[in-house]
Amino acid sequence: MTPADLSRTVLHAVRRAVDEDALRVPVPARVRVERTRPGGSGDYACAVALQLAGPAALPALEVAAILRERVAAEPGVGRVEITGPGFLSFTLDAPAAGDRAVLDAVREQGLAYGHGDALREEILQFHHAREVRAAVTAHAVRRLVTAQGARVRVSCEEASDPDWARLGVTVDAHGTPPVPLTGIRPVPAGVTAGELLERFGPDAARWGLLRPAGHDRAALGPELLVQGEANPLFRVRYAHARARALTRGAALLGFTAGHAAPHDGAARPLLDLIADHPGVLLAGARHRAPDRVARQLEAVAHAFFDFHDSCPPLPAGDEKPSAAHRARLALAEAAGTVLAGGLSLLGIRAPEHL
Template sequence: MTPADLSRTVLHAVRRAVDEDALRAPVPARVRVERTRPGGSGDYACAVALQLAGPAALPALDIARILRERVAAEPGVGRVEITGPGFLSFTLDAPAVGDRAVLDAVREQGLAYGHGDALRDEILQFHHAREVRAAVTAHAVRRLVISQGARVRVSCEEASDPDWTRLGVTVDAHGTPPVPLTGIRPVPAGVTAGELLARLGADAARWGLLRPAGHDRAALGPGLLVQGEANPLFLVRHAHARARALTRGAALLGFTAEPAPYGENPVPYDGAARPLLDLIADHPGALLAAARHRAPDRVARQLEAVAHAFFDFHDSCPSLPAGDEKPSAAHRARLALAEAAGTVLAGGLSLLGIRAPEHL
């Protein structure tokens, strides 16, 4: 069970409780489930009972008890505890099952892993100034909200800069509608799309414009072109290329990826593998949060975290056999995790409008 699955399970429990008249409160549009913090109980925690206490006119502890019995009966949920003033803490059954479900989801969904329909009821219109950072940000935000099911239209206050198309930017209309995209600090005067393209190229320019939070200054210096891990863009693309190289290497050795089997744990995803798998499992939530907050910088930071975790895993858990060693279940399972990381990195870069080369 992934975090997104658990969130839907809790939301379903709330809906059942309301339908059965055990709880009288509006059903929220979504339920947020987070990993338990150090020292906490269980694998995940949720504050939905506190969220519903006011509308339901009941103590949060009472609501938590109503929901606990409904969530605990769901497949994949091992234990549900109530902690503090009414937090629900969940311990999932058989970690290997949950891990396999995450890797299977990435394999099945490919670059669309993490896309969803949470914003399917939203029809959005964004408006931005005739300025390169605003244009690139609006384009990335458009991609993010569409990935979560929204319909969106983007307009610019004046005619577009012709060089924006070389940065991948499209604008639907011109004029001044009532909903501006705010909070984006412009680049210094005189910095245009054409100048950025000539100096950095499209991919590095987009990363430099999108990686900082909207209110922060965009770093557009030569460091974006450095071929070293001090450059976050290179780090992310290098991790993706390395993951793809592992797949090619495995093919030459005559084996393919295979996650650890359901219901068994012969190749536990622990040690350096655990942070990477956790980040992959959290990726759908990261994309949804970035879409809701209109914050493509969150995607960039998520990708950097995945890249760092990938290299930690890669350095300590070889996916390819050495020398005369034969491919084992461990190699196949590790390769499955490496491939999933590469897919997440490619999908995230695609949402930012940046290429993910298979060779660097």
């Protein structure tokens, strides 16, 4: 069970409680679950009972007990505890089962892993200045919110710069509607899309504009072109290319990825990041923050290389492919898919060879 699955399970329990007249509250649009903090109980925690206690005119502990009864028997949930003033703490079934579900979801959904319909009720219109960073950010935000089900229209206050198209930017209209996309620090005066394209090319230019938070200065220095670990974009793309190379290497050795999750300890950080990916994409969409997605991709790439170096997915020398290798390959392929999907949402290519 992934965090998104658990969130839906808790929300379903709220709906059941309301339908059964055990709770008389408006059903929330979503329920947030978070990883338990160090020293806490269980794998995940949720404060929904505290949020519903007031509208239900019941103590939070009583609301928690009502929801606990309806969540505890759900597949994938091992134990549900009530802690503190009314928090629900969840211990999932054996981690291997949850990890396998995450890898299966990535395999089935491909580049759309993490996309959803949480914003399906929203019809949005973004307006931005005639400035390259604002244009690229609006385009990336459009992709993020569309991936969560929203319908979006983007306008610019003046006619678009023709070079924006080479950066992948599209604008639907010109004028001044009432909902500007604010908080984006422009690039230095005189820096144009054409200049950025000439210096960096479209992919590095977009990364340099999107990776810092909107209120921070865009990173547009020569480090964007460094072919090494010091360049986060190169590291993310190289991790993707390496994951794809592992698939090709495995095919030459006559084996494919398995359906089990790896048991190696070094796999845990990467598995957790992949499980958290849908939540990061949704947060990036809600907060209009493509930088969150970029930072997530950096973390996935870092964890991928740590895992790859500690637990090689391909056998060495005369070693025969084993179930462990197939499981490791499944995780490596999932990481590559997450990296490619995230880069795509940022409008950046993910080459299979670097």
